[in-house]
Amino acid sequence: MKFPRQQLLAAVLLLSLLIPVLHAQITYDRLLRASDEPQNWLTYSGSYSSQRYSLLKQVTPANVKNLEQKWIFQAESLEKFETTPLVVDGIMYLTQAPSDVVALDAKTGRVFWIYRYLVSTDARTCCGSVNHGLAILGDTLYLATLDAHLVALDAKGGRPLWNVKVANAASGYAMTLAPLVVKDKVIIGVAGGEFGIRGFVAAHDARTGKEVWRTYTVPGPGEPGHESWQGNSWEHGGGPVWLTGSYDPNLNLTYWGTGNPGPDWNPAQRLGDNLYSDSVLALDADTGKLKWYFQFTPNDPYDYDAVQIPVLVDANWKGEARKLMLWANRNGFFYVLDRATGQFLAGYPFIKLNWASGLDAKGRPIPTPQPEGAPTFPGLQGGTNWYSPSYSPRTGLFYVSAWEDYASVFIREAQTFEEGRRFVGGRPSSPIPGAQNVPGATRRPPINVWTEAAGHGAVIAIDPHTGEKKWKFQMTDTTDSGILTTASDLLFTGGREGYFQALDARTGALLWKSTLGGPVVAGPMTYQVDGKQFIAIAAGHSMFAFALRE
Amino acid sequence: MRSHFFFIAAFIVATAMSATGAQERAPSYSQAEVEVGFNLYNTNCITCHGANGDTVSGVSLRSGQFRRFSTDAELNRLIQTGIPGTAMPPGRFGTADLAGLVAYVRSMRDFDTRPARGDAGRGRALVEGKGGCLGCHRINGTGSRLAPDLSDIGAVRSPDAIERSMVDSTSTMIPINRSIRAVTRSGKVITGRRINEDTYTVQIIDADERLVSLTKSDLREYSVLKTSTMPSFRGKLTPAELDDVVTYLRTLKGAR
Numbered sequence: 066m067k068f069p070r071q072q073l074l075a076a077v078l079l080l081s082l083l084i085p086v087l088h089a090q091i092t093y094d095r096l097l098r099a100s101d102e103p104q105n106w107l108t109y110s111g112s113y114s115s116q117r118y119s120l121l122k123q124v125t126p127a128n129v130k131n132l133e134q135k136w137i138f139q140a141e142s143l144e145k146f147e148t149t150p151l152v153v154d155g156i157m158y159l160t161q162a163p164s165d166v167v168a169l170d171a172k173t174g175r176v177f178w179i180y181r182y183l184v185s186t187d188a189r190t191c192c193g194s195v196n197h198g199l200a201i202l203g204d205t206l207y208l209a210t211l212d213a214h215l216v217a218l219d220a221k222g223g224r225p226l227w228n229v230k231v232a233n234a235a236s237g238y239a240m241t242l243a244p245l246v247v248k249d250k251v252i253i254g255v256a257g258g259e260f261g262i263r264g265f266v267a268a269h270d271a272r273t274g275k276e277v278w279r280t281y282t283v284p285g286p287g288e289p290g291h292e293s294w295q296g297n298s299w300e301h302g303g304g305p306v307w308l309t310g311s312y313d314p315n316l317n318l319t320y321w322g323t324g325n326p327g328p329d330w331n332p333a334q335r336l337g338d339n340l341y342s343d344s345v346l347a348l349d350a351d352t353g354k355l356k357w358y359f360q361f362t363p364n365d366p367y368d369y370d371a372v373q374i375p376v377l378v379d380a381n382w383k384g385e386a387r388k389l390m391l392w393a394n395r396n397g398f399f400y401v402l403d404r405a406t407g408q409f410l411a412g413y414p415f416i417k418l419n420w421a422s423g424l425d426a427k428g429r430p431i432p433t434p435q436p437e438g439a440p441t442f443p444g445l446q447g448g449t450n451w452y453s454p455s456y457s458p459r460t461g462l463f464y465v466s467a468w469e470d471y472a473s474v475f476i477r478e479a480q481t482f483e484e485g486r487r488f489v490g491g492r493p494s495s496p497i498p499g500a501q502n503v504p505g506a507t508r509r510p511p512i513n514v515w516t517e518a519a520g521h522g523a524v525i526a527i528d529p530h531t532g533e534k535k536w537k538f539q540m541t542d543t544t545d546s547g548i549l550t551t552a553s554d555l556l557f558t559g560g561r562e563g564y565f566q567a568l569d570a571r572t573g574a575l576l577w578k579s580t581l582g583g584p585v586v587a588g589p590m591t592y593q594v595d596g597k598q599f600i601a602i603a604a605g606h607s608m609f610a611f612a613l614r615e
Numbered sequence: 616m617r618s619h620f621f622f623i624a625a626f627i628v629a630t631a632m633s634a635t636g637a638q639e640r641a642p643s644y645s646q647a648e649v650e651v652g653f654n655l656y657n658t659n660c661i662t663c664h665g666a667n668g669d670t671v672s673g674v675s676l677r678s679g680q681f682r683r684f685s686t687d688a689e690l691n692r693l694i695q696t697g698i699p700g701t702a703m704p705p706g707r708f709g710t711a712d713l714a715g716l717v718a719y720v721r722s723m724r725d726f727d728t729r730p731a732r733g734d735a736g737r738g739r740a741l742v743e744g745k746g747g748c749l750g751c752h753r754i755n756g757t758g759s760r761l762a763p764d765l766s767d768i769g770a771v772r773s774p775d776a777i778e779r780s781m782v783d784s785t786s787t788m789i790p791i792n793r794s795i796r797a798v799t800r801s802g803k804v805i806t807g808r809r810i811n812e813d814t815y816t817v818q819i820i821d822a823d824e825r826l827v828s829l830t831k832s833d834l835r836e837y838s839v840l841k842t843s844t845m846p847s848f849r850g851k852l853t854p855a856e857l858d859d860v861v862t863y864l865r866t867l868k869g870a871r
Binding site for chain 2: 186191486489511514541
């Protein structure tokens with residue numbers, strides 16, 4: 066066989082173009098177009114728009130029953146396993162608690178290297194020594210540690226390149242989120258809402274680790290919004306940022322959800338709206354300057370963190386093309402915002418709630434505080450929480466892991482701030498005997514003592530245009546699982562029962578399930594190696610990878 | 616809250632400690648220490664461990680029996696270091712606070728909310744005789760498994776809760792213990808006490824004391840009885856007899 070010279074030249078040229086693309090470093094340009102290379106999973110939520118939606122469609126509603134487990138990686142930790150891995154050209158990068166990084170073969174699960182980070186004994190956590198994952202730029206991985214350091218690692222060798230202190234762990238600052246890389250910056254936020262911290266989002270130079278900008282979520286004296294805090298209460302006002310934000314490259318805005326004001330349950334100690342707690346902040350990616358904010362729960366007495374993934378969708382809204390942000394909040398309302406301006410477009414309750422009677426024209430809740438000792442719906446863990454939702458551009462539906470018929474009784478107490486100590490101003494309890502354990506703080510034992518009496522989990526498919534629940538997949542126990550949707554109209558999710566399920570994204574019908582032997586407290590993701598689509602999910606203390614039977 | 620606490624603490628020091636003289640070491644915690652620990656526990660520990668110290672799987676602080684430590688110094692150290700690889704974080708406390716936490720955790724086992732009002736011997740006779748309790752419950756290897764085993768009820772339930780169970784058990788029953796009724800596709804009726812349940816399956820102990828796991832998709836009917844099947848003993852036992860039974864049940868701390 067003989068090729069004409071020109072064709073051969075063209076083929077060589079094409080190859081020389083292809084090879085570097087396949088094995089090149091992760092440039093910012095690739096991050097911008099992450100959805101276009103669905104064989105990889107390049108950010109915590111799969112893309113800057115955080116839809117947790119993949120174009121892969123080898124696994125379909127018709128063949129999903131042929132999924133089988135391809136490998137398991139058992140973490141060297143008994144903590145909750147909350148990581149979403151990255152996959153880059155066949156290599157999976159994941160974190161194991163408290164702040165370790167593992168690189169493994171995404172096809173076989175065999176390990177290349179483990180970076181063991183020694184967490185300072187100063188570290189304090191409210192809810193487990195967990196980590197959610199990593200960011201990547203070039204050949205460098207970025208890890209946010211439990212003791213509030215930011216570490217850069219060589220992705221090939223697992224060696225640290227630099228390690229900078231972001232905040233003081235002994236004062237209650239911690240980091241559990243996967244960082245977000247935008248351009249040449251690594252953007253992170255801090256946890257510590259139960260320790261009276263002053264929350265912030267910060268961008269560090271990806272090359273040196275040097276802080277480039279820092280924007281506090283609680284405005285200081287002289288800054289707009291400062292008047293929303295009584296007296297000096299702003300100093301320990303909380304507003305943590307413990308989950309990865311999203312990014313709109315055209316608007317050059319990053320979006321971050323903020324957590325509860327401190328102390329959590331005693332709003333009498335911090336009269337006012339307590340800006341910018343329980344809000345979404347739109348920050349200029351280059352400067353950190355606040356472009357707009359929207360507060361979901363002013364003067365929050367329930368710990369309704371607005372720490373959810375901002376899901377960015379471009380869609381027609383009432384006849385007009387708009388840049389939307391979809392948000393199912395811990396407070397039980399589902400919101401549609403204009404992400405260019407922060408304008409409130411619509412809001413609907415997606416679960417039973419009684420803390421508010423509704424939202425006014427600007428999206429501000431109309432509070433209906435319950436009598437002392439009476440149950441408040443939703444309870445402490447909220448109508449949803451940090452569990453990644455998903456949006457499918459094919460179905461036009463927003464999918465959220467919800468807790469239904471779930472309440473807490475909130476007990477308020479005055480508390481004096483002491484640095485490094487819990488600063489919560491009371492405590493929640495369950496009105497149900499035996500269900501008093503605040504879930505989420507420890508790994509859930511395998512016996513479901515909550516039952517139908519204390520509430521249950523569900524996947525709810527919401528039509529953003531009407532708030533209508535198109536379908537619901539109800540579980541018996543609750544769920545802390547994230548959701549993945551794919552271009553074949555499949556939806557993957559887990560739950561506390563330890564099942565991993567595939568549903569029809571259009572109808573909610575159960576198509577496949579596998580029991581993983583431990584609760585799913587993480588979001589599923591998908592990738593492809595050597596032409597085979599994998600779906601990965603952390604459960605119990607292990608990472609599981611599924612693909613179609615040969 | 617506070618005055619209630621002083622009453623509790625005073626009671627512990629005055630009576631409860633002497634009642635547990637069988638323990639290997641005589642506790643010698645001051646009322647002030649226990650109070651410090653009680654307050655710290657309620658702000659730092661209760662989120663995970665619960666008010667009764669029994670909401671972390673496999674850990675019952677009330678039981679007085681611990682896998683991870685035996686001496687007070689070890690407990691003191693454990694609170695400071697946490698338990699790596701678990702959700703138990705290191706706790707930063709001053710010396711006095713640590714002593715208080717140790718004192719409170721050590722006292723939880725006997726942290727009863729009122730002095731004994733009855734006679735344990737008479738109570739035992741009632742439980743085993745006229746009360747008919749062992750027809751459904753089991754205590755230290757004797758009795759039925761239909762209802763929950765009571766061998767450690769005094770370590771995990773306060774006297775008030777025990778008494779409430781006896782007069783209105785629906786109000787205190789843990790929902791997982793609800794009775795279920797299932798009908799298989801072939802028409803077989805299965806009843807029992809629920810032990811565990813998920814979306815697709817339910818585990819029970821049936822009327823013949825067999826452990827049974829049912830797949831819901833195999834069932835024609837499945838229902839959960841939301842009220843307790845335990846009869847109320849109000850009017851069946853005199854108030855003095857109720858006190859006797861509570862006093863006896865409080866002595867049941869479980870064998871491990």
